[in-house]
Amino acid sequence: MNMQDFTSDRVRILVADDEAYILQVVALKLRNAGFEVLTAYDGEEALATVRSYGADLVVTDLQMPGLTGIALARAMASDPKLAGIPIMMLTARGHLLHEGEADSANIARVVQKPFSPRALLEEIEALLAERRRAA
Amino acid sequence: MPLERNQERNRGASTPTAAAKARVFLPWIGLLSVPVAAVAAMLAEGSAAAWMIGAGCAALAYCATAFCMPSMGGASEDDEDDERPAVAAKAAVGQGGSLAAAAAKDVLLRAIEVRSTERTAILDALADGVILVDLHGETRFANKAAGAMLGENATVAGTRDAIGALPPQVLRAVQAVVEAGGTERRRLEAELRDHGSTPVVIHVGVVRGHSESLAAIMVRDVRSEREADRMKSEFVAKASHELRTPLASLRAYAELLADGEVGDDAQRREFAGIILSETNRLGALVDRMLDIGRIESGMARATLESVDFGELGRQCVEEQQGEANRRMIALKLSRAERAAVAQADRPLMKQVILNLLSNALKYTPDGGEVSLEIDTDNLARAVVVSVKDNGLGIPEHALPRLFGKFYRVENHERIAKGTGLGLNLCRNIVEAMHGGQIGVDSKVGVGSRFWFAIPMDQSARDQTARKAA
Numbered sequence: 001m002n003m004q005d006f007t008s009d010r011v012r013i014l015v016a017d018d019e020a021y022i023l024q025v026v027a028l029k030l031r032n033a034g035f036e037v038l039t040a041y042d043g044e045e046a047l048a049t050v051r052s053y054g055a056d057l058v059v060t061d062l063q064m065p066g067l068t069g070i071a072l073a074r075a076m077a078s079d080p081k082l083a084g085i086p087i088m089m090l091t092a093r094g095h096l097l098h099e100g101e102a103d104s105a106n107i108a109r110v111v112q113k114p115f116s117p118r119a120l121l122e123e124i125e126a127l128l129a130e131r132r133r134a135a
Numbered sequence: 136m137p138l139e140r141n142q143e144r145n146r147g148a149s150t151p152t153a154a155a156k157a158r159v160f161l162p163w164i165g166l167l168s169v170p171v172a173a174v175a176a177m178l179a180e181g182s183a184a185a186w187m188i189g190a191g192c193a194a195l196a197y198c199a200t201a202f203c204m205p206s207m208g209g210a211s212e213d214d215e216d217d218e219r220p221a222v223a224a225k226a227a228v229g230q231g232g233s234l235a236a237a238a239a240k241d242v243l244l245r246a247i248e249v250r251s252t253e254r255t256a257i258l259d260a261l262a263d264g265v266i267l268v269d270l271h272g273e274t275r276f277a278n279k280a281a282g283a284m285l286g287e288n289a290t291v292a293g294t295r296d297a298i299g300a301l302p303p304q305v306l307r308a309v310q311a312v313v314e315a316g317g318t319e320r321r322r323l324e325a326e327l328r329d330h331g332s333t334p335v336v337i338h339v340g341v342v343r344g345h346s347e348s349l350a351a352i353m354v355r356d357v358r359s360e361r362e363a364d365r366m367k368s369e370f371v372a373k374a375s376h377e378l379r380t381p382l383a384s385l386r387a388y389a390e391l392l393a394d395g396e397v398g399d400d401a402q403r404r405e406f407a408g409i410i411l412s413e414t415n416r417l418g419a420l421v422d423r424m425l426d427i428g429r430i431e432s433g434m435a436r437a438t439l440e441s442v443d444f445g446e447l448g449r450q451c452v453e454e455q456q457g458e459a460n461r462r463m464i465a466l467k468l469s470r471a472e473r474a475a476v477a478q479a480d481r482p483l484m485k486q487v488i489l490n491l492l493s494n495a496l497k498y499t500p501d502g503g504e505v506s507l508e509i510d511t512d513n514l515a516r517a518v519v520v521s522v523k524d525n526g527l528g529i530p531e532h533a534l535p536r537l538f539g540k541f542y543r544v545e546n547h548e549r550i551a552k553g554t555g556l557g558l559n560l561c562r563n564i565v566e567a568m569h570g571g572q573i574g575v576d577s578k579v580g581v582g583s584r585f586w587f588a589i590p591m592d593q594s595a596r597d598q599t600a601r602k603a604a
Contacts, residue, residue, distance in 0.1 A: 019380055021409055025387040032396055063376065065545045092379035114383035117390055 010036040011128060012054065016046035016072065017061040017090065022113075026059060029117040030124070043067025047075055055085055057128060059120075062091040073105035086127055090115065264354035267342070270313045272298035272306050275349060284327060284335075284354055300328070301337070301352070308339040309350040316341055316348060327354075334361050373541040377420055377555060381413040388413075416552065423556040427540070430563040437480035437568040444475040444484070444518045444589075448509045451488045458496055459505065466496075467506040475509045477518040477589045479569055484589070487561045491522040491585045494558075497551035499526030499582075517571070517588040528579040537575060538562040565589065 013035050017023040020041070027037045038053060040046035044067045046060060058076070062069040069089050076082040087106060092113035108127055111120060255278075258265055264281030266289070268274055274297045277290040285300035298306050302325040312319045321339040326332040338353045388406045397403045429435040452468045459466035488507065495505045508521040529537065529544055536542045541555040565571040565587045577583035 019384070021384040021413065022380075022387065025384070025391065029387075029391065029396070092376045092383060113379045114386040117387050118394065 010034060011056045012036045012038065013124070014038045014040065014046060014050050014055040014058045015060075016040040016043065016058070016064065016069070018042055018064045019061065022061070022090070025117060026120065029121055033121055033125075043069065043072040046072055050076065050082055050085065051079075057086050057088065057124065059088045059090065059124070062089050070105055073107050077106045086131060088124065088127065262356075264352075266297045266352040266354070267349050268298055268309060268352060269347065269349055270310060271295070272309060274298070281354065284329075284333070284356065297352075301354070302326070302328070305337055305339065305352060308337075309352065312339050312341045313348045313350050316343060333358060370540060373555075374424060377541055378417065381417040381420070384413040385410055385417070416554070420554045420556065423554050423560050427556060427560055427563055430560075430567050435568065437483060439478045440481060441476055442479045442481050442484055444477065444509045444520060445470040447481065447485055448488065448507050448520070451485060451492055452507055454489065455492045455496060458493075462496065462499075462501045464496060464499055464501065465504045466492075467504070469506055469508040471510045473511060475511050475518045477591045479589050480564075483564045483568065487564050487587060488520060488522070490557045490561050491520075491587075494553075494585070495522050495524040495526065495583070497553075499524045511591070512588060515588065516591045518591060519586060519588045521584055521586040523582065523584045525582040528581050528583055529575070529577040530579055534575060534577065538573065561587070 013030055015023060015026050015030070015037060016039070017026070018041055023039050023041070027039050030037045038049055038055065040049050042064045043060070046058065047067060049055075050058060058072075060069040060072055064072075067075070069091075073087045073089070076085060076087065083106065086108040088109045088111060089107050090111050090113055109123055111123060259279040261278060261280055264284045265276075265278045266274060266281045266285075267276040272295045274289070274292050274294055276292065277285075277297050279290070281297060282290040285297055288294070289297035289300050298309070302323070304323055304325065308321040308323060312321055319341055323337040323339070324334070325337060326334055334357050336355045336357050338355075340351045340353075342349045342351050388410050391397065392403065392406055392410075397406060426435070448468055448470065452466055456466060492505065492507060499505055503525050505522065505524045505526075508523065510519045510521070511517070512519050533542075533544045537544070538558045538561075540559045542559075543553065543555045562573050565573040569589050571587055571589040573585075573587040575583060575585045
């Protein structure tokens, strides 16, 4: 976990991916855009991190060893303190999630790998704006 | 048995004169020979299954029909596919004697019996169910496979048990094809209402006789085809995932470089290095997929030569020594005193040994031990190559899947990158291309021993192949 800038008031995003290069590039893009970024290498670490430090948004890979992205999202959906945190799922599975899978686990967006970091950032900003309007 | 019933029917239909008998039997004896010969030829060539799905449907159905509709057939009495009974019958008619007529009758009946038995045997030998029904769905004939699929009752002629055991749309198809006549055929995909809801493909074709039209229903169990489709889809999904992962890195880092989102030259070099590394990973993955594809399709052939595995092992250890030194891992070679020589493809053997050594180094902590052992098994007449390490070890539940495609042991993924295809390629090279064997013994926290055995000569290779079979 990276707790750089942890004490700031900026929007905090947790990024989870077992692929170190992807984790690094997404974190860099988001930090460059002014977000505070926490990182985790798998679902279990991500769940522990979000439980301990909270987050305004979680960006997670779908296929990770141990706790998968879906399992992480379900665990968050069943925890009243974490259920309101939007989740963005990255997937290299080559197809979308099964029907209803995204809804049942409160997954707000699904982004296919390979993805454009620029487009990912736009999606994240749009999602956060949507949530702010709804709040 | 439908056949016995039909024989009874045949006997009952015969008339007192030999001429009349000849008129009744000769046409269908000749007619039956054509489709049955076609079925037999197809069976001999091993292509009966494919043939049945196509145009052969009508011929098979005709064959089945002939058991219960001896008067069926539009060919003239001049058809003489089997001339012996016909000649005997004609001779009897010519002589006009009652003894000769009786003899001719016997000849005919024996010929019919032999043919009927043969044809039942052919239809019963088919893996697909073949059922002949009338417009109302009453069974006229059903082979053994139909009985196995639909229940033994389904083979009883004169009942609606067979059609009752099939999905309801089959009866509608039967009615439609019989009413339409001609060459009308229907293909249905359905599930049998058995315990496992067996997926089947059903073909319905019309068989037009003199007095009525019947429908031939062929039922093919497609569980193995569906399983093959499922495995293919799973492979494509896994391959897609494995290809997309390095592609995702390539795209993301290239975009950051193109957008100028790099802090300094050091970061620019780091990104370029990642792009290079992920390009190599992608290339290795594609190469391995192609290699495995070539081996599995039988396109790849081993170029056999006399390989001294002791010497080959020395070269492999030498190549990996740099990485071992960097990680402070003691890499040792142990060679048997006697020569370990076998007929094998040298570059492929080197590829397997290097792959096993590289894996051992990846999953052994710094300061550990890895050894390559070259030995011979005199009993099995094989060279045995083992790579031992005192690394992480592999959980027991993972061992059966270890040589599969794209399988990575949980938690090993984060220790070292890999394509998930290396061990599968090793297995293909050793077993499919060299008739050898590959395996692993491992214990978590203790270490692993990967081994493979290559037969020393052709007779040992044949012995291994027989054991494997």
